[in-house]
Amino acid sequence: MIKSMTGYGCGARDNHKVKYTVEIKSLNSKFLELTLRLPKAFSDKELTLRSECTRLIERGKVNITVTVEYVDQTAAAATINTELLKNYFRQLEAVANELGTNRGNLFELALNMPEVISHNEEEADEEEAALLLNAFQEAVAQLNEFRKDEGVVLKQDLSTRTQDILRLLTEVEAVETDRIPLIRDRISQYMDETVGKENVDMNRFEQELIFYIDKLDITEEKVRLRSHCNYFLQALDAADANGKKLGFISQEMGREINTLGSKANHAGIQQIVIRMKEELEKIKEQLLNVL
Known part of the structure; x- marks a missing residue:
């Protein structure tokens, strides 16, 4: 909770x-x-x-x-230290007589001197x-x-946004089917234009192409992102769920989304990744208020 x-x-x-x-x-x-x-x-x-x-x-x-x-x-009445008040007053009166000043406010001055008035609220x-x-x-x-009541609202919002990221991940899988063929065609066309089709060693070309496409493979990122999102949803329902733990999971989600975007090499996927980032930023904002 x-x-x-x-x-x-x-x-x-x-x-x-x-x-x-x-x-x-x-x-x-x-x-x-x-x-x-x-x-x-x-x-x-x-x-x-x-x-x-x-x-x-x-x-x-x-x-x-x-x-x-x-x-x-x-019970709230103040107690006056009479002896201390008299002592202050005599001293002030002596100074006033010596200086020849007005003695009209001496009593008020003495009453406001330290520890003359004490309140019963100082004792319990x-x-x-x-x-x-x-x-x-x-x-x-x-x-x-x-x-707890506020937490219910936060949980609903966090769950909805995490589900949105999972839905967007499904959209990535739907549009990535033509991704590798497009990359292959683009590289092949580039080689034909710059080197000439007759000068291309097809065996070497296929080897380099496989290596390049392998570096752009996003399967691991998709698997890890889905795993992190599911773990985040589980943590929301756990009895010991807390903001710090959810914050750590959201950081891992962010890493996979960023890697997905950098490796996509596909305009459609990158647009979906931007929407994922928007949802993740809203999740992080909400997590700042989670205990």
Whole structure:
């Protein structure tokens, strides 16, 4: 089963005091590029979450945001360090008196000094940590379902385009029957015009012709291309199918198509090869988004 790297998931958990919402967005990427935004209270859980992302999400450019909503507003209330505030205020007042400046905003300045105000969200107990992890698991589950649904669409498109390449290969086999006779006639005519028919050693000519035609034989390329296409279709249906494996197979398909075009020496076959390349390029574009 193939999955898309594009996806979205959202999970939420709450108790009588607080609600945690985890939102996950992912786009395509060769590796796992993770951006994680956590409340300060859960900074110690970052490594755990990153490890779970590596295991469950695997690849993609992933953005995870955790938001906090307090059901009990008193839980979100800030705490003022009264003694520290007084100390800051006295020092600011002494400096203001010494300089003879306006003392109207000293209280506001003191209130904004470091560590005067602390928020309860900087502390979280094990129950809240469990809420966050459960919300994260729910978001990942939704993300994977989204990826599976997108994967169904991708699979259908990839399968159709691969079948198109196989169909075009059948067209190559249909038009190549006159290919060798045409090559033989073209070379024979060239020899007659340049050397003269009476001066051609027919035995040597036949030997050279066989050698030349053998170099232009495309039987192996057709067999390998059909084999690669069938393997690609099998990989789409496999339980462990993934974008990297399909990408490797598509590269092999491309090599055979390119060789087929270079050896064809036939306008009709080369036109079909161009259409094959068009389908293969669309396959490669789609594979960029396959997990």
